[in-house]
Amino acid sequence: MKIGWHIPAFLAMLALPAAAADYELRPDSKLQINSVLASVNGEPVSLEDILPATRQQEYQAYAAYSGDRLYEAIRSIRRKAVDDLINRKLVIADYRQQPFAIPNQQIEEELDNVAERMGYRSRSEFIRQARQSGSSIERLRRQVEENMIYQLMLYRRYQIEQNITPREVYEYYQQHRGDFVRPESLELGMILLPADSPELEATAEKVGGELKADSGRFAELARLYSAGPGAENGGTLGRIERRRLRPEFAAAMPDLSPGRVYGPVRTAEGIFFLKVIAHFPEEQSDFRKLAPEIRARLEENRREKSRERYFEELRKDAVLRYFFGK
Template structure:
């Protein structure tokens, strides 16, 4: 009997370190999954953050950066991913508060649209999910979250945005490089040619004469009258009217001088290979490669997307300000 008691006591003593080790290991495993953020009544766990960071961490570590740069990049990714998780918690809370729902049929339809857009069979999709270590149930849950968040954006942001016809027209007018054609200038010209073999003094005198004509124009004398009286160019009798030209037909010097000029304005005095010249802008027009009506919907969608992004970020910032958010490092 005594031997049995001694044996049992020895067995218990032998088990104590083993049980202590198991308890320590269990505690350590719990510590590994701790709270990293509190968002109102919800929490974000380290395991969630690690899962979100995982693909980025792998790519950064494959780049071969030095340790300091790698640590900085990993810290930035951690910060960005944690902020994204906070935003998702906030939007999920708003989804519940506004009682926004989605049923299984809508999830099925969304998945079918994704498959059709990417030419996936059901087997293809399941294969890609398996490669990403995701089950179909997990994928459906992701799709559900996307649909719900999209509906929240529609409810809180998109339904309150209006893009006017005036905004579309202004965008079109302010982006000729995207929608406009070639610039056409209708010009008048005063030319004072340089005689062959002219001395420096003669050249200076002709330049000064042209400067006087430029000053007279600024004082209010009609450019056409100055051209008829003083120009020695072929269009002098017609008030210097040399017709219409596209911007790309001019030399870089004249193109630069005309840049930004409006009808009724003149260039500065130009010393060109033909002599001293002045150019007067009679009219400017741009050929329409893309008429407004043909791109109206495109511009509307572009402006709408820009406003949605800005408005959503502003709404999210306001929501953050109204919420209890605590980051636990």
């Protein structure tokens, strides 16, 4: 069986749990990076543990929500990440009760695969970067081993039957046609000049003028001026469905022209400039092309039900505590 690896999850696993600290979940507050969000059998799960896995989703939430809805969206994203990490810890603890051998060669090969997928040209470069980030090759090897353990334990639990008939595939397609229409979406860039910033109007006029003269400088100006999510990456929020845009943003962008900058858009948070980096029209479904995807979805549904039953069993005997703000 091929062991899959997801880089965001890998990065999340590299974070060290830390001591508890006061923490306000609202997105406009200063984040306490060592805040403890939960504990499982006395072992803490901190904000630092989950942020690498949630950051991109949180960025996209800023394009869809504001105020309390934004707060609730981020809270939901983080709660799911916490639950996922708790489930992972419980599965690995279950393995420790009755361990089975994993060949060291397989661990080493997967470690090399991880380094390659992360863009490192050699194991030594990978190790050097890990040390600069406060980690070590021993710790990375342990995390690779735990990832393999987690996936193997789940595989042993569900043992999915692959005998899904063509009729089942077609019936599922007929019942879920709407699920296979890819909605219109866009890749969005954002610059936020906060309402309480000094000389807000002058800064907005300056940024707006420079964008009008050269929209290609959007990423540069986002890094210089934006207080919004993803500023360090040029303001890019990733891909979002058009129907999920905040009403203020949707009204400001009646047409979606790649490369065009929209704004200023004034809200209670401040002044926004928005850029359509790419536009993806709605795509209609074609059963013949979708049949393999539907089969995979049916298999995943069965695996998901098996995972849920397994997690429920493990949680019955675990001591779990959550420290999310009200």
